[in-house]
Amino acid sequence: MKLYYSPGACSLATRISLHEAGIAAEFERVDLRAKITETGRDYTAINPAGSVPMLVLDDGAAITENVAVLDLIANREPKLGVGGPLGRTRLIEMLSFLSTELHIAFKPFWHAAGGTERREAAEAVAKRLDLLESRIVEPYLFGSDFTVADAYLFVMLRWAQAFGLTIPPRLLNAFELVSERSAVQQALAEEAEPALND
């Protein structure tokens, strides 16, 4: 399979999850501003939404949306999912929260918002982090086992750190634990390349 990604973007959660699952993949970098891939192709012709992640399976099926992509990996490697009768529902509930509530709350930071807009965005992120702080089972989101949701949360907490936002203590502990995982270190090393727009 192949992952279309941008260094440090939400697609990092997919790369981490692929490594955690032991699934081999190719990776093609996308310049999200120019919408050009590293092989010079027009990314909007590949994914009309123009966003990452996009995972192309070996049979050519293309999967977009973080929730769907991460759920797919957890289905292929159940140790990265949540067990029990409501396990999959709980996982999708968490992935949806991360995507539609937390991830989206960072948008103003990416557009270099200032003043009131930035303050309101910081409050929105803080409110959602507080909710997760009260829900985390510890040490990971669902308890003792790392799941694809932890990979997604890790990327969001990296952003929080980069933008100087406060990470509540239990989430900070999870963040530090996740950052020590070998799959995470591998993924970070692979994405520690000069950004296309620098």
Ligand SMILES: N[C@@H](CCC(=O)N[C@@H](CS)C(=O)NCC(=O)O)C(=O)O
């Ligand atoms: N709804 C999409 C949004 C993904 C998304 O926002 N990706 C960002 C990177 S973290 C992106 O590609 N931004 C550039 C763009 O949308 O043009 C999903 O959940 O997968």
